Amino acid sequence: MQNQTTPGALLTAMRANPPLVQCITNFVAMNIAANVMLAAGASPAMVHAEEEAGEFAEISGALTINIGTLSTDWMAGMVSAAQSATKAGKPWVLDPVAHYATSFRRKAVAELLELNPAVIRGNASEIIALAGGASRGQGVDSRDPVELAEEAAILLARKYRSVVAVTGATDFVTDGNRAVRINGGSPLMPQVTALGCALTCLVGAFAATRPQDPFDASVAALAAFAVAGERTGREAVGPGSFSWRFLDALAALDEKAIDREARITPA
Numbered sequence: 161m162q163n164q165t166t167p168g169a170l171l172t173a174m175r176a177n178p179p180l181v182q183c184i185t186n187f188v189a190m191n192i193a194a195n196v197m198l199a200a201g202a203s204p205a206m207v208h209a210e211e212e213a214g215e216f217a218e219i220s221g222a223l224t225i226n227i228g229t230l231s232t233d234w235m236a237g238m239v240s241a242a243q244s245a246t247k248a249g250k251p252w253v254l255d256p257v258a259h260y261a262t263s264f265r266r267k268a269v270a271e272l273l274e275l276n277p278a279v280i281r282g283n284a285s286e287i288i289a290l291a292g293g294a295s296r297g298q299g300v301d302s303r304d305p306v307e308l309a310e311e312a313a314i315l316l317a318r319k320y321r322s323v324v325a326v327t328g329a330t331d332f333v334t335d336g337n338r339a340v341r342i343n344g345g346s347p348l349m350p351q352v353t354a355l356g357c358a359l360t361c362l363v364g365a366f367a368a369t370r371p372q373d374p375f376d377a378s379v380a381a382l383a384a385f386a387v388a389g390e391r392t393g394r395e396a397v398g399p400g401s402f403s404w405r406f407l408d409a410l411a412a413l414d415e416k417a418i419d420r421e422a423r424i425t426p427a
């Protein structure tokens with residue numbers, strides 16, 4: 161019998177019933193994230209206004225919240241959506257973009273963390289700082305290796321009872337108990353803006369497909385990026401061609417390819 165929770169099986173399940181995912185993301189990421197979601201087979205909606213964000217979360221399969229271009233009115237929409245998702249039993253994913261940079265961001269992330277995200281997805285510098293460590297992050301960019309963030313990720317997963325997905329050259333995913341590393345991708349990925357933000361939305365899509373197991377959902381989303389990114393890296397000549405070729409590679413992924421090519425190892 162086939163394992164129903166392999167990344168490939170989850171990709172097939174997601175495409176068979178494309179989940180509506182409410183993505184509250186940033187101005188930089190909106191377009192690329194929506195295109196990544198469509199290429200992978202999900203149905204994204206970028207809905208953030210306070211007047212409707214909570215109501216929209218009720219009809220979505222999952223919610224993602226990203227503080228990349230935060231403002232006070234967006235924060236109100238984020239809080240309303242997260243409360244509504246939790247109440248409706250829908251998983252939501254937090255992307256704490258550059259939360260260490262200003263007190264406004266630090267305060268916002270502290271408030272959002274209290275609203276029970278199912279998954280926290282960030283780069284290594286963001287995860288280290290979230291656990292109170294000394295991060296070398298600069299603005300939205302990570303300057304720390306993922307290996308240095310693994311302990312922080314486990315700590316955060318236990319503290320907030322959530323899955324923590326740390327990305328970089330080698331990704332690390334933990335729920336505080338289980339942990340895996342995922343290899344793949346391409347060094348060109350951090351040269352294309354908002355790919356991490358787009359990945360956060362895709363984690364939401366897989367979490368909508370498998371709400372009972374946000375760990376497997378996160379691993380599947382990161383594996384899809386790792387395989388599509390690695391394939392794209394072989395063809396692209398720079399960040400420009402990487403960007404459009406990556407969408408094609410995501411769309412071309414299928415169950416067999418992802419399960420054959422994903423390099424996932426227990427940590």
Ligand SMILES: Nc1ncnc2c1ncn2[C@@H]1O[C@H](COP(=O)(O)OP(=O)(O)O)[C@@H](O)[C@H]1O
Pocket residue numbers: 282283284300301302327328329330331344345346347348349350354355356357359382385386389
């Ligand atoms: N040096 C690298 N080599 C391979 N893949 C990478 C590398 N850096 C980042 N990635 C991949 O890029 C995607 C976005 O991750 P990351 O750049 O860490 O997020 P963010 O954009 O939030 O900083 C992930 O799929 C990650 O695995």
Ligand SMILES: Cc1ncsc1CCOP(=O)(O)O
Pocket residue numbers: 186188189228229257300353354355356357358
């Ligand atoms: C450049 C920039 N500025 C504010 S949000 C953003 C995008 C960040 O994207 P990512 O976290 O995926 O690198």
Ligand SMILES: [Mg+2]
Pocket residue numbers: 257282283300356357
């Ligand atoms: Mg990011």
